Amino acid sequence: MEKITSSKGKQILIYATLFLVGIYVLFLSLVKASSFLIPLATATILALLMIPLSRRMEKTFLNRSTSSLLSTFIVLLVSVGFMALVSMQVKTVVDDWPQIKETMKPKVENLKAFLLEHTPLNAKDLESSDQGSGGFLMNSNSNAGQKAATFLNKVLGFFGDYLLTFIYLFFLLNYRHRFKKFLLLLFPDSKRHKVQSVIENSAKVTQKYLVGKLILIGLLAVLYAIGLGISGVNNFILISLLAAVLSLLPYIGNIVGFGLAMIFGYLVSGETGILIGIVLTFTVAQFVESYILEPYIVGDQVDLHPFFVILAVIIGGMVWGIAGMVLSIPILAIVNVVFDHISPLKPFGFLLSKEKD
Template sequence: MNYSKLRKTNIVLITLFAVLAGLYFGSSFFEPFAFAAFLAMLMVPLTKVFERKGTGRIISSFISTLIVFLGVSGVATLLIYQLGSFINDLPAIKEAAEKLMQQLQEYLYSVSGISPAKQMQLLQKRSDDILGMLQEYLTNFLGGLAFTSFKFLLVIIYVFLFLLNRDKFVEVVLMYVPKEREAKAKQSLHEISEVSYHYLWGRIKVMTALAAMYLITFLAFGTPYAVLLTVFGALVTIIPYIGPFISGVLPVCIMLVFQNNFNTVLLFGTIILIVQLIESYVLEPIIIGSEIQLSPLAVIVAVIVGGQIWGMTGMILFVPLLAIFKIISDKTASMRPIGYLLGNKKQMQVRE
């Protein structure tokens, strides 16, 4: 057994755990910092286009940052407006939900023989608790927008500074690399930038296509809160595995509450399932492709660990962060077993 390699691997793992601890305890700083870094990588190609047309570095960086600000602000404003309307309609939603429960009671009584009075006691308490928690959560969400807005402004400032000083970051990394490995380091930095850009831009295109399919489906079936469900359903799919499930279940639940015809709800649910299959097995492979060369297990672990450390932001960012870590592992001799472990099946077959 090569104890030297094992020792190096142990050092890497200990360092990794230390980094994760630092990310957890320093989340107030690292979370907006990392988010801004990925957004800056996304906007670098557009910034270079402006610079090639003769616009200076400062103006190009400012225009790209302004585009990010207007895009995120527009989506957030639409989502907040729709959420406000949804909160105001919660009493009507509760009334419609109670009608649905009465229908369920009749069905359960015919199947199980449990009296409607006993069912009412159980269901009424549950429905009040669920709607109360939902209203409290949404109210707290809207109430915490001031802090969220501050963090967003901090992200925007970071994006501008990243774009403005992007060459310095590359130069600093190269200062720590020996001359004979400089070309390899530049290639690694290029791959990291490409992975981040293609993943984020591909996600945006997939979310846009998914939003269009959702909106057409919701309008065709007359689904209440169609715009809210479309925006939320598209945004939440950026979280691998968990997001698509939530985006599909929520509109079906809304239709169950407001639609009396079960066959219509069943058809609606079937179409939503088809839309999600198109998104997962057609759009993602074509648009995003194989840029994130991670195994499904590695992606799930990244989502869970990211959620524990940074919450929703971590569930989004830890997948591309893990992909970057894998690139670094593949380029470092002592860390190649870790990169092999994180890789997908296709990569394993190639290495074999």
């Protein structure tokens, strides 16, 4: 009896060790292959978003290649327009930065006085931190060439991945039936009908979720822009766009968006009316999002539990940085849809969902 118990214990230990090693190798591989996987994952999400539009085009006189090319071009135009709008708003912030810096200087001094009075920090600590940041900037000048080369490599890498995403998107849309047939061929004839049903249902639900999220972001941007514009916040268009896009990161994105509004709104002007306007805008927008827009636009197509949402965002950030944080929720949503439509995996779907115990 003792031998049986000890052998089972060893077996459990071996399986647990293999599981942990497998998880470590998986995440290490995801990090190492990020330059390949991030554009491919982004293109896959965008392809699921654009499939309905491509199908509508194909019902007309357009063939699949032309519809795929047009769908890819539409996404490219939207992304370029968004980046141009953000760039123009960032330029206004850069142009106004000297004035913003002068306006914020008294508030920084007040903050230092508060820290000196209510924390263990002393004047020498604050001076050393300022000198440390200044020293860092001084030292950075000596490595100007190296830093410029690093920045150039990052810019080239970004635009390379950016263009590669649209190349992947075109091929995923154009050859989507081929990929679907490949998945069906992996299973025996007796199970292909069920597999095809799972693929189609998962794709439909995921498309509804992604389209709903896109509409939700647009409506939130309008709500934020109206509220922040009336409140008198500078650069309210940029803040509204960023806050709306950051809603892709539940909880975290809302906090960051509110922080940006506070920095460029209240801290720059110091007016109490703007502070009240920012708080009211985000309070009303969050209420409308949670109780009106989210249920009726996105619905319960993908009902993820908040704990696993936060966990996915954190893990995505650790693995792929900002791109991982943005992609983590759609990927988790797709995985959850697949779990819900495959009987042996339904317990995992229940674990990820917000269903009551």
